[in-house]
Amino acid sequence: MELEVVKKLIKKHISAHSALINDTQVAERYYRNKNDILNRAANTDEVGNPLRTADNRICNNFHGLLVNQKASYLFTAPPLFDVGDDSTNKRISETLGDNYPKVCKDLCINASNAGIAWLHYWINAGGQFKYAVIDSKQVIPIWSTQLEKELLGVFRTYTQIDEDTGDTYEIYEYWNNEGCQSFRKLTSTSIETGLTVYPMFTSFPDGETNSIEHSFGQVPFIPFMNNNIVENDLVNIKGHSDTYDNVYSGFANDLEDIQEIIFVLAGYEDEDLGVFLNQLKKYKTIKTNNYSDSDKSGLSTLSIDIPVEAREKLLEITRKAIFEKGQGVDPQQQDFGNASGVALKFMYSLLELKAGLLETEFRLGFGDFIRAICHYLRADCKTIIQTWTRTAITNDTETAEICKGSYGILSDKTILSNHPFVENVQAEIKEIEDKRQKELDNYAGAFPLER
Numbered sequence: 001m002e003l004e005v006v007k008k009l010i011k012k013h014i015s016a017h018s019a020l021i022n023d024t025q026v027a028e029r030y031y032r033n034k035n036d037i038l039n040r041a042a043n044t045d046e047v048g049n050p051l052r053t054a055d056n057r058i059c060n061n062f063h064g065l066l067v068n069q070k071a072s073y074l075f076t077a078p079p080l081f082d083v084g085d086d087s088t089n090k091r092i093s094e095t096l097g098d099n100y101p102k103v104c105k106d107l108c109i110n111a112s113n114a115g116i117a118w119l120h121y122w123i124n125a126g127g128q129f130k131y132a133v134i135d136s137k138q139v140i141p142i143w144s145t146q147l148e149k150e151l152l153g154v155f156r157t158y159t160q161i162d163e164d165t166g167d168t169y170e171i172y173e174y175w176n177n178e179g180c181q182s183f184r185k186l187t188s189t190s191i192e193t194g195l196t197v198y199p200m201f202t203s204f205p206d207g208e209t210n211s212i213e214h215s216f217g218q219v220p221f222i223p224f225m226n227n228n229i230v231e232n233d234l235v236n237i238k239g240h241s242d243t244y245d246n247v248y249s250g251f252a253n254d255l256e257d258i259q260e261i262i263f264v265l266a267g268y269e270d271e272d273l274g275v276f277l278n279q280l281k282k283y284k285t286i287k288t289n290n291y292s293d294s295d296k297s298g299l300s301t302l303s304i305d306i307p308v309e310a311r312e313k314l315l316e317i318t319r320k321a322i323f324e325k326g327q328g329v330d331p332q333q334q335d336f337g338n339a340s341g342v343a344l345k346f347m348y349s350l351l352e353l354k355a356g357l358l359e360t361e362f363r364l365g366f367g368d369f370i371r372a373i374c375h376y377l378r379a380d381c382k383t384i385i386q387t388w389t390r391t392a393i394t395n396d397t398e399t400a401e402i403c404k405g406s407y408g409i410l411s412d413k414t415i416l417s418n419h420p421f422v423e424n425v426q427a428e429i430k431e432i433e434d435k436r437q438k439e440l441d442n443y444a445g446a447f448p449l450e451r
Contacts, residue, residue, distance in 0.1 A: 001181060003197060006174060009142065010155065010191050017140045020114065024137050027113040027234040030241070033061040037245040054256035058249045062241050063234050066328040067112040070233075073348075074355050075104040076391035077423070079362075081370050081384055086426075088379045095129050095373050106133040107365075111226035111358065112233040119222045119365065120156075121372055122214070129376045131369070139221065152176065154221045159187065171198065175221060179213035216375065222368050225361035227354075237326040244318045251311050327354035352390075359388055387417070387425075 029035075037057045078101045082089055103119070110117035114136035121131035140155035153176040160171050172183045172195070182201065185194035199208040214220060226232060323330040327350040345352075367384050374381030403419045412432075417425045 001174060001176075003183070003195065006172070006181075006183060007191055007195055009153075009174075010140070010172065010195070013140050013142065013155070014191070021137045023232060024114040026238075027063070027232045030061075030063040030234055030238070031067055031109070031113055033059045033064055035059040035061075035245055036242055037249060054253040056249045056252040056256065058245060058252060060241065060244050060248060062237060062244070062322050062326065066237070066323075066326045067109055067233055069328050070112060070351065070355060070358070071105045071108040073351055073391055074358065074388070075101065075108055077389035078104040079366060079389075080387040081366070082387070083370070083374065083379070083381050083384055085380070088374070088377070088381075089426075091377050091379065092370065092373055095377065103131070103133055107224050107362070108358070110136050111224050111362075115226050115230040115232045117224040117226075118154075119224065119369060121216075121220050121222075121369070123376065129373060134221070141221075141223065151219050151221065151223065154219055156221075160184070169198075171200070175219055177216070177218050179211060182210045216372060218368075218372075220372070222365045222372075224365040225358075227357040227361065233326065233354075237322050240318050240322045240325065244315060244322065247311055247314055247318070251315075324350065327351060348390075355390070 037059060040057065081092060083092065107117040107119060110133060116136055118134040118136060118139045119131060120134045121129065124130050134156065135158075138156050138158050140157060141151060142153040142155070144150040144152050153174060156173040156175065158171055160169050161167070162169060168187045169184045170187055172185075174181045174183070180201075182198045183195050184198035184200075185191065185196065188194075197210045199210045201209050201212045319330070319332075329348060329351050363386055366386060370384050371381050400420060403415050406415050413425060413429065416422045416428050422428045
């Protein structure tokens, strides 16, 4: 692609990408428990007020809790894939490797904070299939305008320091269905005047070049949407979370300030306040001068009244709203004890709704990912069966009894896939077959054939 065309594409999409960066940075800040209250300016009405000296700024990490809750619920047991051939399934599992569960959780967290997560795959110099989660703030997608939206290309942008000059550059990698081209500019310059070709790749026999090719036949970046409107999880709870932080911190400030008792003296006959404190401590009395009947000489104190019940009620209402609008499970809910499976499912109903929206979008992404792996393995991949497992509190006794009563009605594979003790259905089926074969061999050995 020509340099001028690249400049036009970047300028066309950079404004929308800047908005995504801003929203994502706020969500990631809340995920790390760095809420807005930490940046709040001091209350000018209270500056110089001797009764108001405390300035607690306490963050309550509801956003981080809800995001981690969703990621653990969906991906503690990551999705399993079946393409209809055991040999190919094994090769796919080997290609995914040990890092696959972590990649799934990272995709979920990135999507929850940015509204969309990105997975990039490539083939390294050794011919191995590799993949990694890319920071959503680095990816500028180029979509088609057709009803069936198609990913035409991707700009991956990031900063890099030149080791020779110490200058900081913005790198732009443009990926499409054929290859990648690289460009860069100094951070102090504009796209129009500063963007130049950047030979960052090594290609035999050409040497250093800004262009490489790949054989995937599609853009090697896969989007994973958080939901159907590509919105992050902070949007629905930010206002309530800020309210909770402000009320909670204000409550802590009041409790800290109320411990300070301020004495108001009128007509005290001694100027030394040390003497006043000693007299108060030793004699429990002080002397004051009264010059007339209208004189208000004496001792009084100033204190703060705290509306405890109102604040407790507001915190309770706000916390409930956070978990309702954030669609999560409040860990402060009542103890369900030995509740039935229906009651436990009801507790997870909101989280399941949110997880279902994400699963619908992620299924599309994982489907494209497995097809890319099959393309690399040169294996047939027409139909992909995805098995998703939720990680939640369940009544294992009740579930096991249901499985026991289902023998003869459902297939063994279906029963085993729902049994609480079975994690890998294929491995469990193999164990059962091996056990049966061993029993048959032992039985046959008990009645040797006569010759």
